[in-house]
Amino acid sequence: DAKTTQPPSMDCAEGRAANLPCNHSTISGNEYVYWYRQIHSQGPQYIIHGLKNNETNEMASLIITEDRKSSTLILPHATLRDTAVYYCIVRPFNAGNMLTFGGGTRLMVKP
Amino acid sequence: DAGVIQSPRHEVTEMGQEVTLRCKPISGHDYLFWYRQTMMRGLELLIYFNNNVPIDDSGMPEDRFSAKMPNASFSTLKIQPSEPRDSAVYFCASSFWTGGAGELFFGEGSRLTVL
Numbered sequence: 001d002a003k004t005t006q007p008p009s010m011d012c013a014e015g016r017a018a019n020l021p022c023n024h025s026t027i028s029g030n031e032y033v034y035w036y037r038q039i040h041s042q043g044p045q046y047i048i049h050g051l052k053n054n055e056t057n058e059m060a061s062l063i064i065t066e067d068r069k070s071s072t073l074i075l076p077h078a079t080l081r082d083t084a085v086y087y088c089i090v091r092p093f094n095a096g097n098m099l100t101f102g103g104g105t106r107l108m109v110k111p
Numbered sequence: 112d113a114g115v116i117q118s119p120r121h122e123v124t125e126m127g128q129e130v131t132l133r134c135k136p137i138s139g140h141d142y143l144f145w146y147r148q149t150m151m152r153g154l155e156l157l158i159y160f161n162n163n164v165p166i167d168d169s170g171m172p173e174d175r176f177s178a179k180m181p182n183a184s185f186s187t188l189k190i191q192p193s194e195p196r197d198s199a200v201y202f203c204a205s206s207f208w209t210g211g212a213g214e215l216f217f218g219e220g221s222r223l224t225v226l
Binding site (some may be wrong): 034036041042043044045046049087097098099100101102103104 | 115142144146153154155156159167200202204206208213214215216217218219220
């Protein structure tokens with residue numbers, strides 16, 4: 001029951017913006033879009049979430065298309081420490097805080 | 112805040128032995144989750160609790176697995192008897208329900224190897 005589709009891997013040059021796409025064409029009106037990342041051998045780490053509007057925090061920006069069928073996570077100035085697997089997840093409003101992880105995108109930031 | 116604390120960080124055991132993994136969630140959090148991660152299957156949700164009550168255990172692979180949360184500050188995941196295919200990293204996560212959106216805080220994981 002794959003709710004999101006992400007490319008399996010991406011490369012990015014250090015200092016450049018990393019744009020990670022996610023397709024969630026079957027998203028419902030009451031579902032949030034969440035992004036987590038997992039640095040090698042660590043537990044996943046929350047990055048950002050959104051419902052309709054674009055969001056920005058100290059880590060990243062989340063751009064959600066107007067029809068909500070896709071989104072992009074933007075790391076404005078990628079560093080080597082941003083090398084990780086990035087997970088895009090959709091979660092219903094009333095699902096408690098339960099998250100179902102897919103395969104994610106393995107981002108490699110290169111010097 | 113110390114974050115979610117898991118123990119042991121590494122466990123090596125032999126097939127047939129009982130394994131107990133432990134988790135201390137962040138104080139004040141009302142949700143606790145157990146996940147398992149393998150190369151083949153990725154991150155799988157095994158079970159989660161709300162206010163110490165198991166809500167959904169449909170991800171528990173079989174009867175050899177059991178989880179308890181006797182109080183708000185402690186949970187265990189037990190495997191008895193263990194098998195080599197149980198080898199994985201087991202993550203515990205906790206969160207506080209805010210009525211809409213909330214983030215999960217993960218522990219560092221317990222890496223289990225069953226020989």
